[in-house]
Amino acid sequence: MIEREQILEVLKNYDKGNIIIGAIGSHSALDIADGAKEEGFKTLIVSQKGRHKTYAEYFKLKKTKDSLTKGFIDEVIILEKFGKIIDIQEELRKKNVIFIPNRSFVVYTGTDKVENDFLVPLFGSRNLLRSEERSEEKSYYWLLEKAGLPYPEPVEDPKDINELVIVKLPHAKKRLERGFFTAASYKEFREKAEKLIKHGVITEEDLTKARIEKYIIGPVFNFDFFYSPIDEEIELLGIDWRFETSLDGHVRLPASQQLTLQEHQFEPEYTVCGHASSTLRESLLEKVFDMAERYVEAAKKYYSPGVIGPFTLQTAVDKDLNFYIYDVAPRTGGGTNIHMAMGHPYGNVLWRKPMSTGRRIALEIKRAIELDELEKVVT
Template sequence: MIERERILEVLEKYDREKVVIGAIGSHSALDIADGAKAEGLKTLIVAQEGRHRTYAEYFRQKRTKDGLMKGFIDEVIVLERFGGIIDIQEELRRRNVIFVPNRSFVVYTGIDRVEDEFLVPLFGSRNLLRSEERSEEKSYYWLLEKAGLPYPEPVEPEEINELVIVKLPHAKKRLERGFFTAASYKEFREKAEKLTKHGVITEEDLAKARIERYIIGPVFNFDFFYSPVDGEIELLGIDWRFETSLDGHVRLPASQQLTLQEHQFEPEYTVCGHASSTLRESLLEKVFDMAERYVKATQKYYPPGIIGPFTLQTAVDKDLNFYIYDVAPRTGGGTNIHMAVGHPYGNALWRKEMSTGRRIALEIKRAIELDELEKVVT
């Protein structure tokens, strides 16, 4: 792990009047860039060839022929592969880039290289990014247990006697999920064999899969922000997901679902979009309590603790109990729905449009003005 002191040494050489907000061109980059532009900061996106036009053309800042300004991305660096970002660190430092990590950055660069080689100031908690890996000993499940937070109980394959969800990566689309459900060991084995045959999962991944009780109820992703400048937690917004063939399945009558071919029968859980949501007010204190316990646990076990955005992904049962089934210790994947218009709760709190991307930029600006930039980077 790169020591924080080395990052602060890099930061000492930055021109703080010319700080640039950087991100990998994927996942939540548009929200990050839009928010930075809203706060008057320059933006730089590192894109991959073949996936660069969204950033380099369609949302690039430019003037129309009648002089109007549109777009919000100032600079784009196009690489052959995202992983090549390690090779352009010097250029990022020269441009005074503070980099905002998202899930794509970690996956495409590799967690080891992010921790040990990427000598560029990160806005957020570098040491917490590894906790998102379910196979790690000190994963977010470990942290949730230490914090006394509710999460779906793990189940051994042979002990399956009610509906469970099996969590493992997709065999071919490694960023995505090869999840499936089962209500008995027999069903677990039958589905696993079918999905393996169709190339959705592998036996190797199945052996390391997380199996847990399925919580029957709606899902809410709570987009929080912890400010080291103020020492406060903010709920910015709530989102939920659209998941490829799963959403197609639930739009079919049960009788039609039963006629699907074998290769169509098991839905896939690949996230392809998000929608905004709110929560009934009487439940909000439960949600804030979960966030407070999570933040305190990160501060105790992963000092300095969470910095900036984090998402608690939950399911709610019939008795209105929350269960955290996933944690994003960085900007969540669903925050693009709040670009330009902000989050409902963040807007109300700040009395202006406050997206996650804008909240990140605002924290960086305030930290610079208060000479506390070292508090928000690792």
């Protein structure tokens, strides 16, 4: 693990008046870059060949022929593969880059390399990123248990399935995505698993390590929080929920029509393809803040220095208005692009100006520079 002291040594050579905010060109990079520009930082996106035009052309900072300013991404570095970012870390350091980790960065670079080889200051907790892997002994489920937080009850053996469960495992081909499926009995579990293996959606190897948990029937809310090490306070910035393919297509069909689908269409996939904004009934907000407080305290105790900056608690709410945390993002969430430029509802009212997750990250970095407290926000 790269120690915090090593990163602080790197920072000693940085020009604090010319910090550049960087990110992998995927996931929530547009929100990160937009927020950075709002707070006066230059932006750098590391992209992959074949996926670079969004950043290198369509949102690139440029001047129109009548001298209007358009776009917000200052520089794009294009690599053959995202994972090659390890090879350009010296260049990133020379440019005074503070890097904002998102899920794509961790998946494409690899957790081990992020922890041990990427010697660039990260905004956030470097070691906490590993907790997102469900296969890890000290995963976010372990952390939730230590914090006394509610999560869906696990089913250890598929033969014990006696009510509706969701089976969580990665997609066989799209490793960033999910190969989730539901079942209400062991027989249904095996039948669906065999079909999904046949169609290349999941693998038998991943299935043996899958997380099986009781399905919570109710709406889902992703709570986009921010913990400020400078103020030692938690902020709720916004709430989002997901559009998932092909699940959302299935639920728009009448049950009778669903039964006519071909075998390769029958089981919906849970690939996230977009997000929408939401709010929550105010009488429930106290419960949500309590969950966030307990998560932050547990992370501080078991993953020192704990949460720095954005994190997302992904929840389902049952008929009795009980929350169950089914996933945790210990970094910027995947749904924050819906708040670019206009900000999050709760973040806006708290700060009395448009406050997206990307802008809140940039604001914390800006404050840390001005207060000479950068060591509090990077690892």
